[in-house]
Amino acid sequence: MAKPISKVLVINDEKMVLRSLTNGLNSAAKHLDNPFGITFTGATTATEALDVLAEDGEIQTVLIDDNLYALARQNENRQASALELVHCIHELRPEVGIYIMIDEAQQDEVVDVLFSEAIAGYFYREERDYRGWFRILHAQIGEKARTPFYDALHSYVLMAKDAWHTPGHSSGDSLRGSPWVNDFHEFMGEHIFRADLSVSVDMLDSLLDPKGVIEDAQQLAAKAFGAKRTFFATNGTSTANKVIFQTLLTPGDKLLLDRNCHKSVHHGVVLSGAHPIYLNSSVNKTYGVFGTVPKAAIFDAIEKHPDAKVLILTSCTYDGLRYDLPPIIKAAHEKGIKVIIDEAWYGCARFHPAFRPTALEAGADYATQSTHKVLSAFSQASMIHVNDPDFNEHIFRENFNMHASTSPQYSMLASLDVGRKQATMEGFKLLNRTLELAKELRQSINSTGIFRALELEDLLPDEVKHDGVQLDPTKVTIDISGSGYTTEEFQKELFQRYNIQVEKSTFNTVTLLLTIGTTRSKVSRLYDALMRIAREKRAPRRLYRAPDIAGFTRLKFLPRDAYYAEGEMMPMIDEDDHPNQAMFGRVCADQIVPYPPGIPALVPGQEITEEILTFLLGLMKSHKRTEMHGVVFDGYVPTIRVLKSEEESIIKPLVE
Missing domain, CATH: 3.90.1150.10 (Aspartate Aminotransferase, domain 1)
Structure with a gap:
């Protein structure tokens, strides 16, 4: 089994002093318990240090001599200040711990300058207490490497307690030895069943009211991902988006959203009763790829709808396109609009400068991430990150508990804990x-x-x-x-x-x-x-391009009102297999989603036009692999649920 390697980079511009520091610390590392494989290496300049940090992913901690700060005051060209270096390190590798060596006489001055920075601690240079320094650095690396929930789950499983509680397979005993299903037990493995536990086990905490190891794990995740608060979700980012919507929006509140958002966002519109202002994303017709919403269109929507409560965008998109978020978020915040960024495909971004800034670093109030998509977590394991200065935890918790299962999959939670540890280390x-x-x-x-x-x-x-x-x-x-x-x-x-x-x-x-x-x-x-x-050198063939998605039409009613109406099923084609003209002008009651790519062609409350109906029918005829969510077949005839005429006269229409 591979053993961890943890390097500490010591920065001092006096080569003899640097050699003395690294030798003393490496000697302490050899003679003390060192499970993380800590070794010490040196750099004499800020530039050299940053180069090492950019190339060596095993650097876990940096120890900076504050003399760099003093030298900078004497000679601006000789060396970067400790303050500047701290900024650069945090920009490059925010997960790296930073310690400062100081003179006791200059303690107040240095600490005051660096007080607001992400400093883990200070050492007095004159003490040269290498063993003491090593123990502190070891403890800091150990803190980052903790997995409180996974450790508790692992410990409990090894206790081999008799299960007189849910789940019904009782640690796998119901399957083991069965002539019918023992193969499933063997295929999945013994521990997957022993670790499949429930809220009945007090030492494993409760996802719905965390006060122990789950809360501890969430706090470590918040620190790792740059959030004030982080919450684990076990039904994917789909549920995470809905929870935030119901927390921030009440019926009738305006919401600015990319029409290209995941269908869970559109479901959240229905559940919250919000009034959506749809923003059409750009389209690359050459390759059938949906791009970002034009920045000008976002700014225009913010100016036209300053009463909007929320703006939500997807960054990066399924195809990897990411917004220039800082100016967009700044414009929204100037109007008091909260910003949610769906980072389902971008949960790794915090841990490498090539991907940053993350949504939170760009100023977003909320970011949802499918940790399972790009990091080492089980499917459905996601995180909600919060930096909203007006965050109402009580309302959030009520909505979270409304959507979360009272029987969460504990192995999924453990995978979030472990996935965070791996990303950090x-x-x-x-x-x-x-x-x-x-x-x-x-x-x-x-x-x-x-x-x-x-x-x-x-x-x-x-x-x-x-x-x-x-x-x-x-x-x-x-x-x-x-x-x-x-x-x-x-x-x-x-x-x-x-x-x-x-x-x-x-x-x-x-x-x-x-x-x-x-x-x-x-x-x-x-x-x-x-x-x-x-x-093989096959001759190129003409590939049939998918029909262009129809433009968004008028939203006549709130999506919630249309969705919860009884409605009636109406055929999409007439007896001659042409688009059913009787549907033109009718109002859709469901979300009609061609998948892939999963972008709604119709949302509840939207007016159906000939263009949209022709698009849907053309897609169904030309691309048999395309699923059409929301379309119901009556025999071979595709039908869509629409509002009845009498319902249209009763439901309050949206003001243009």
């Missing part, structure tokens, strides 16, 4: 590797001569090319149009012949998701598969 190193592999993969794809890895300029729709949008390099979109395959055939070939499963596709692209679990072996196998397919 080795996230920078792992993401460095992932970025290197992403770069290599793009070069390999392009070298085939048939396939092409799309770059930011390829993916950006024209209307957002000057919006400061950036691309997450770990989302790799491949143009396959020169391969002679349709995307369906290409994915089938990869899956059946080369044992490769991709993330998503459009009519002429496939998207690969690289994570901290991506290995060079996987990259090599993918490259080999692409080269073999490229050497």
Whole structure:
């Protein structure tokens, strides 16, 4: 089993002093208990120190001599100040602990200057208490590495208590030895059942009212992700978004939202009773990719609707496009609008400067993250991060408890605890590797001569090319149009012949998701598969482009009011299989979502037009793999639930 390595970088510009410090500390590390593998290395300049931090992901802590600060006052060109260096380190590696060596005589001056900074502690230079310093640094690294919930769960399982409580499988005893289902027990493994416990076990705390190890784990996560408060969610970011909506919005409150948001956001609109102001996202028709909402459209909506309570955007998008968030959030806050950023696909961003600023660093009030998508957590395991200065925890908790199960999956919670630990202790190193592999993969794809890895300029729709949008390099979109395959055939070939499963596709692209679990072996196998397919030299084929999504029409009623109406089912086609003209002008009562990509073509309360109906029918005929959520088939006839005429006359219409 691999053992951890933890390096402490000591910064002092006197080489002899630096050697004495590192030798003394390394000697202490050799003679004392050292389970984290702590070693000490040195740097003589701020530039050298920052270079080491940028290259070595095993640096966990930095020890800075405050003489750097004194020297800066004497000679501005000789050395960066300790204060400046602290800022730079925090900008580069916010997870790294920072300690300062000071002279006792200058204690007050130095501490006053650095008081508001993220300093873990101070050491008196004259003491040279290497063993004492080592113990403190060891304790600080140990604090970061704690997994309070997972440790409690692990300890409890090893106690081997007899279970006279839920769940019904009773630590797996109901399955073990069964002639019918023992294979499931063996396949899943013994510990998955022994760790599947319930709120009946007091020492494991309660997700709905955490006061022990769950609360402790959430506090460690908040510190790691740069939040004031963090909450664990066990039903994905879908539930996290709904909880925040119901916390911030009351019926009739205005909400600015990207129409491209995940369908859970649109469900949250229904549940909260909010009045949505939909913002149309940009579209790259060449590749069937939905981009960001144009910055000008966001600013315009903020100016037109200063009474809006909330703005929600998705950053980064499924395809890896991320907003230039700071100016957008600043504009919203100037009008008193709270900002929620759905970071479902961007939970790793805090742990490498290539991905920052995160939503919270850009000033967002709330960020929701699918920790399971890009970090080491089980599916459905997510986090809600809060930096709202007006956060009402009581209201939030009531809404959280409304949606959360009273029987959460404890292994899922443990995976959030462990995922946070890994991101904190080795996230920078792992993401460095992932970025290197992403770069290599793009070069390999392009070298085939048939396939092409799309770059930011390829993916950006024209209307957002000057919006400061950036691309997450770990989302790799491949143009396959020169391969002679349709995307369906290409994915089938990869899956059946080369044992490769991709993330998503459009009519002429496939998207690969690289994570901290991506290995060079996987990259090599993918490259080999692409080269073999490229050497077939199939003649390119015309690929049928999906119909353009219809533009948003008028919202006649609050989505909540339309959704909770009885409504009636109405056929989408007439007897001649043409769009049913009787539906034109009617109001949809459900959310109609072509999946993929999962963007609603209709939301409850929206007026149905010929354009929308034609789009939906064209999509259903041309792309049989597209799921159409919200459409119900009466035999072979597709139908949609619409408001009855008498309901339209009763429900209060929205004011234009």
